[in-house]
Amino acid sequence: MPLIELVNVTKRYGNVTAIKNLSLKMNDGEYICVLGPTGSGKTTLLKLIAGIVKPDSGEIYIDGRLVNDVPPQERNVAYVPQYYALFPHMSVIDNVAFGPLSRGFSREEAYKVSMQMLEMTKLAWRANSFPHELSGGMQQRLALARGLASGAKILLLDEPLGALDARLRVELRYKLRGIAKKNKLTTIHVTHDQEEAMVVADRIVVLRNGEIQQEGPPSQVYNEPKSIFVAHFVGGANFLEGFVAEVDQYGSWIQLRNGFLLRVNDVNRVVGERIVVMVREEKVEVIKGARRREEINLFPGAVSEVSFLGDFVSYSITLDNGDKVSSRMPSVFGLKRFGIGERVYVRLKPENLRVYPYPPQGLYKELEVI
Template sequence: MPDVRLVNVTKRFGKIVAVDNVSLHIKDKEYFSILGPSGCGKTTLLRLIAGLIEPDEGEIYIGDRLVNDVPPEDRDIGFVFQTFALFPHMNAWENVTYGPRVKGFDVKKAERIGHEVLEMVRLHERLDAFPHELSGGMMQRIAVARALAAGAKLLLLDEPLGHLDAKVRNELRYEIRRMAKDLELTAIHVTHDQSEAMAISDRIAVMKKGKVLQVGTPQELYMNPKSIFVAHFIGGANFLEGFIADVTDKTATIELRGGLKIQAVNKGLNKGERVVLAVRPEVFTIKRGERRGTNSISGVVERIAFEGTNLRYEVRLENQDLIVVVTPSLSCEWFNMGEKITVSFQPENAHLFAYPEVGMREELAVE
């Protein structure tokens, strides 16, 4: 059944390497997301799988079949476009039954499929409507229905929710996942929205500049990012720069700016090396006043934002670094602007990385 394998796939556009030697294995019936900032090559990767463009190097397998030379119409895929690409001169019914018709199914079968998929997206009563008469959410559901009607077992979604309002987007993402799971499809979903990817994916591949940086379940990516960029892009983090002052068996002592010393779990870095410590905003605890303890740093609240579920503090640390701390707004004490506080975190909740060769600005750049 349709697992998808990419082996050393490269695609260039002129001098730009859009997809750079990517290998991936997407399992059968998996809901897989490709996540990355715009221009990272994620859409190119999806179009390579669909056969809308051809790779310069490498092999693409759908199931056991090498599909490099197979045109898109013979790959048995369903593709949902960001702009939906519903045919403007056909109504919903004609759009949905287009696949079965051009594949030469007999009329009865084509109609049965049409009714089934429209039923599935709950738009049966709108089958006469033309695309311009439908709302964004409806167009999106018709687009999914059309992709499914062709009988594909592999569903490719290119930013399928990108053109929708926030509210509709949040509802539809779960609906698409549910449909893919009900129909036992393999789904590959391209998005730049990390919360969308986290919410619906079995696994996620994070891409940047044509390369796949890390593949894993949402939990793995969040708990154990392999790079500064992944830590930044998934969940977000404060980055504290320093060097390793001391190393013991499992712990590294890091000296930050202004001589502050912090403990972190060592990952094979050596004494004297320049490092970056990533600490997520939500792992800090805040206490009033100046206090001493492991990984406790004093500072001053510079700015507060109430975000509903959370409170977001910007804290100026004693060494002048600025960090962001997020605490649940209901279960925590509130602090005031200008108040002296102490933030602390558990060493195992921070992630230690070697300082990137390209510099922090370049490492974190999303454009």
């Protein structure tokens, strides 16, 4: 039996439908990341599970019990809101100890657990400060420590690392997952950051306009995005527009702009169909000279932008047919770098290409929603 189950849940605010007929099951001990653009319903989803807002229709079950009318404090959930609500008149340690104390822990136990959580979030040295004396990132860590110490079995985290600097963010995300797994918590972690989701989640749920676009293990969502939206939202992606020129037993030929022909492995297309081909940035190979000119999917072009990203170099290539593609390559020492204006070839392996029907409202509109 799943620990949390939503069945056809809808939540409206006036004429805005924040969650649309959404169904989702979460298993005991699972770590789920919810990804989605701003306004897609992420916070509303957490509030529905926490009991802060009630569904207009549908059912929410926790541990097999229908909780639609159960108040938040009786749901055994710790909700750490996006904009953290701390007790302003209580010290840092008292803020954290509040949960364990109200659950009947002895003072000694409650403060021991609270100190551990403060150590984890690197706030132990500020145990006696008050929330208003902390920086924004510290307040966020305090809210997180309080959620973790509460003893609830279900942890609902709304952008828990959003206010932290990049280094601490990376460090804390591993610790967060570690604590959740060690204490067998079921966690829903909302984030804007697709890399964070990839690293910590057992399963990723991608939301758009209150609906689930795709859910699955990180590698599946990344490598097999079901739609242009998911491909664009989860990782760097290039999109090439074209028409299906020929379909055979093993794949199809796609006519790109100005006569360029691209081979894809997709056999489920129809000749004449307008499509979009997606390729991840790290799957775009940029090479200097073409060894075998007869090779397929090798397109000439020129480097139009170069960005050094530390561990990666990003190139923007304008192909001779006018299409632009971005490539991300590891900046390994000794690897040949290309300069702006340099003539190069771009190689796109058929196994790295995914084909989608052309979106009814146009590709630009589809990408703009984000």
